[in-house]
Amino acid sequence: MNIVVLVKQVPDSGADRNLRSDDNTIDRGSANNVINEMDEYAIEEALKIKEANGGEVTILTMGPDRATESIRKALSMGPDKAVHIVDDALHGSCAVATSKVLAAALGTLNADLVICGAESTDGRVQVMPHMLAERLGVAALTGARKLTVDGSNLTVERQTEEGYEVVSATTPAVVSVWDTINEPRYPSFKGIMAAKKKPVQTLSLADLGVAPGEVGFDGATSTVLEHSKRPPRSGGAKITDEGDGGVKLVEFLATEKFV
Amino acid sequence: MAEVLVVVEATREFGVKKVTLEMLTLARELGTPSAVVLGGPGAAAALADKLGEYGAEKIYAAESEEIDGYLVAPKATVLADLVRRVSPAAVLLASAQEGKEIAARLAVKLDNGILTDVVSLAADGTATQVAFAGSTIVKSKVTRGLPLVTLRPNSVNPVPAPATPAVEQLTVQVGDTDKLAKVVDRVAEQKGSRPELTEASVVVSGGRGVGNADNFKLVEELADLLGGAVGASRAAVDSGFYPHQFQVGQTGKTVSPQLYVALGISGAIQHRAGMQTSKTIVAVNKDAEAPIFELADFGVVGDLFKVVPQAADEVRKRK
Ligand SMILES: Cc1cc2nc3c(=O)[nH]c(=O)nc-3n(C[C@H](O)[C@H](O)[C@H](O)COP(=O)(O)OP(=O)(O)OC[C@H]3O[C@@H](n4cnc5c(N)ncnc54)[C@H](O)[C@@H]3O)c2cc1C
Ligand SMILES: Nc1ncnc2c1ncn2[C@@H]1O[C@H](COP(=O)(O)O)[C@@H](O)[C@H]1O
Numbered sequence: 001m002n003i004v005v006l007v008k009q010v011p012d013s014g015a016d017r018n019l020r021s022d023d024n025t026i027d028r029g030s031a032n033n034v035i036n037e038m039d040e041y042a043i044e045e046a047l048k049i050k051e052a053n054g055g056e057v058t059i060l061t062m063g064p065d066r067a068t069e070s071i072r073k074a075l076s077m078g079p080d081k082a083v084h085i086v087d088d089a090l091h092g093s094c095a096v097a098t099s100k101v102l103a104a105a106l107g108t109l110n111a112d113l114v115i116c117g118a119e120s121t122d123g124r125v126q127v128m129p130h131m132l133a134e135r136l137g138v139a140a141l142t143g144a145r146k147l148t149v150d151g152s153n154l155t156v157e158r159q160t161e162e163g164y165e166v167v168s169a170t171t172p173a174v175v176s177v178w179d180t181i182n183e184p185r186y187p188s189f190k191g192i193m194a195a196k197k198k199p200v201q202t203l204s205l206a207d208l209g210v211a212p213g214e215v216g217f218d219g220a221t222s223t224v225l226e227h228s229k230r231p232p233r234s235g236g237a238k239i240t241d242e243g244d245g246g247v248k249l250v251e252f253l254a255t256e257k258f259v
Numbered sequence: 260m261a262e263v264l265v266v267v268e269a270t271r272e273f274g275v276k277k278v279t280l281e282m283l284t285l286a287r288e289l290g291t292p293s294a295v296v297l298g299g300p301g302a303a304a305a306l307a308d309k310l311g312e313y314g315a316e317k318i319y320a321a322e323s324e325e326i327d328g329y330l331v332a333p334k335a336t337v338l339a340d341l342v343r344r345v346s347p348a349a350v351l352l353a354s355a356q357e358g359k360e361i362a363a364r365l366a367v368k369l370d371n372g373i374l375t376d377v378v379s380l381a382a383d384g385t386a387t388q389v390a391f392a393g394s395t396i397v398k399s400k401v402t403r404g405l406p407l408v409t410l411r412p413n414s415v416n417p418v419p420a421p422a423t424p425a426v427e428q429l430t431v432q433v434g435d436t437d438k439l440a441k442v443v444d445r446v447a448e449q450k451g452s453r454p455e456l457t458e459a460s461v462v463v464s465g466g467r468g469v470g471n472a473d474n475f476k477l478v479e480e481l482a483d484l485l486g487g488a489v490g491a492s493r494a495a496v497d498s499g500f501y502p503h504q505f506q507v508g509q510t511g512k513t514v515s516p517q518l519y520v521a522l523g524i525s526g527a528i529q530h531r532a533g534m535q536t537s538k539t540i541v542a543v544n545k546d547a548e549a550p551i552f553e554l555a556d557f558g559v560v561g562d563l564f565k566v567v568p569q570a571a572d573e574v575r576k577r578k
C-alpha cells in the first residue's frame with residue numbers, strides 16, 4: 001500500500017507562542033519548532049500498516065526551509081522518503097490555499113492512503129483532511145481513534161459527543177487520527193542514522209503548477225487584522241487547608257452564586 | 260435584512276444544542292437568522308419549536324437517508340447549493356468536529372475563506388478568535404467570499420426572541436463522491452444526565468492526583484452537586500482513570516464554563532489551553548507551587564481526598 005503521511009512543523013505548544021508584529025503570521029523564527037504531535041501518531045499508524053501489508057511510506061510537508069529538521073525527525077521513525085514543498089511565495093498562506101498546494105502534490109504521489117493528524121496545535125483548525133478529500137474527490141475518514149485496513153477496505157472508529165461512529169470506505173482515502181489511536185515509537189539510533197540518507201525531494205510551486213498569486217498573502221482568503229496578548233489571569237485567594245478547606249471552598253462558591 | 264444561515268447542531272438525545280442557540284442569538288445581530296437542519300428523515304420537526312424560540316425566521320430542512328448515512332460530505336453539498344441560491348450575509352457553524360468539517364468542505368467548494376474558533380462576530384464581518392491556548396486574541400476577516408465562521412461553544416449568551424419560522428424543504432441531490440465514507444454504525448456511550456462538556460456552565464475536572472479510576476467518583480459527586488460536567492486531564496485519561504472524550508486541553512475539549520474546578524491537576528500549559536478562558540477557576544492541589552494556582556480565583560492547598568468530600572457535604576448542607 002502506498003501511504004503518504006502529512007507532517008506539519010509547528011511551534012512547540014509547551015512554550016510561549018506568538019504572532020509576528022510585522023505581518024501577523026505565526027512567529028516560527030523565535031519558536032522551538034517541532035512535528036505537530038498528532039502527526040507523529042499518523043506516522044506510527046502508517047508504519048504499522050506498512051509492516052502488516054507492505055508498501056511504502058512517504059512524508060509530505062509544506063513549510064519553510066527549517067521544516068527540514070522535522071522531516072528528518074519524521075524519517076528517523078521509519079518512513080521511506082519525503083517530499084518537501086518549499087517556496088517563498090507560500091508565506092502567509094491560508095488554509096484554503098494550503099489545501100490547494102497539498103492536493104496538487106498529492107496528485108503526483110498516487111497515494112492509496114493519506115494519513116494526517118486530526119488537527120494542528122498552532123491553528124487548531126481541523127480542516128485540512130476534509131479540504132483535501134474535497135479537492136481530490138476521495139473519501140475522508142476523520143478523527144480516527146482506531147483504523148482497520150483489510151485489502152482496500154478501511155474502517156475507522158471515531159469519537160463523537162454521543163459515543164462513537166464506525167465509518168467505512170475504500171481506498172483511495174484520507175484518514176485523520178487522534179492521539180488515542182496508538183503510541184508513537186521513538187526513533188532508534190539506527191533510524192536516526194538511516195534518516196540522514198533517505199531521499200527528500202523538494203518541490204516548488206512551479207513544479208506543482210500552482211501560480212504564486214493563488215497562495216501566500218496575495219491568494220489568502222482571510223486576513224488577520226490585529227492581535228494582542230490576552231492579559232494573563234492573575235491568581236486570587238489561595239488558602240491552605242487546615243481542616244476546613246472544603247467548607248471555605250464552598251463559601252467561595254456561594255459568594256460567586258454557584259451554590 | 261439579509262439572511263444569516265445557522266447550521267443546526269443537535270443530538271438525538273437532547274435535541275438542539277446550546278451552541279445553536281448561541282449562533283441564532285449572534286445571527287440576529289447580523290441579519291435575519293435562518294436555521295439549516297441537515298439530518299435524517301423527520302429531523303427538523305423535533306427541533307422547530309426551539310429554533311423558533313430563539314429567533315429563527317426560517318428553517319431550511321434537508322432530510323434524507325443520505326445525509327444521515329455518510330460522513331459530512333452530503334451536508335456540505337446541500338449547504339453549498341443553498342448558499343449559492345440565497346447569498347446569505349454569513350454562514351455560522353459550531354466550532355466542533357462536524358461543524359469544522361462541513362465548513363472546511365464549504366470553503367473549498369465556494370473558494371471562500373474560513374475562520375474557526377470564533378468567539379464573536381461584528382456586523383462588518385470582523386471576527387474575534389482566541390489562539391495559542393487562549394493566550395492570544397486575534398481579530399480577523401474573511402477577504403474572499405462571505406463570512407464563513409465556526410463559533411466556539413459558550414461564547415455568546417443565548418437569548419430567546421420568539422419567531423414563527425416558515426419551513427422550507429430542500430431537495431437533497433448528492434453525487435457519488437459524497438457517498439464514499441459510509442457510517443455503518445453509531446454507538447451511544449453512557450452519559451447519564453450530566454450536561455455536555457463543552458456546553459456545561461460548570462465543569463469539575465480531575466487529574467493524576469485523583470489517583471485511580473475508582474476515586475473519580477469524588478469528582479463526579481462534586482460535579483453532580485454543582486450541576487456540572489466531568490472533565491479530566493490528559494494524565495488522568497492516559498492512566499485510564501477516565502474516558503478520553505472527557506479530556507480537557509489542547510488535544511481534548513476546549514471548555515469555557517462559568518466555573519471550572521480543577522482537582523489534582525498541576526495546570527500544564529496544554530491543559531490550560533482547554534480551560535483558561537473559563538470565567539471562574541477553582542483549584543485543589545496539595546502542591547502549593549502547582550502552576551494551576553497562578554490562574555485560580557480561589558485555591559485550596561490541601562489533600563483533595565479531605566477537601567473534596569468536605570466540600571460535597573457542605574454543598575449538600577446548603578441545599
Ligand atoms: C502536545 C501535547 C498535548 C497535550 N494535551 C493535553 C491535553 O489536551 N490536556 C491535558 O490535560 N494535558 C495535555 N498534555 C499533557 C500536559 O503536558 C500534562 O502532562 C498534563 O496536563 C498533566 O496532567 P495532571 O495535571 O493531571 O498531572 P500532573 O502534572 O502529574 O499533576 C498532578 C497534580 O496532582 C496533585 N496531587 C497529587 N495528589 C494529590 C492529592 N491527594 N490532593 C491534591 N492534589 C494532589 C499534584 O500536586 C500535581 O500538581 C499534552 C502534552 C503535550 C506534549
Ligand atoms: N503545511 C502542512 N504540511 C503538511 N501537512 C499539513 C500542513 N498543514 C496541515 N497539515 C496536515 O493536516 C492536519 C490537520 O491540520 P489543520 O487542519 O491545520 O488543523 C495536520 O495534523 C497535518 O497532518
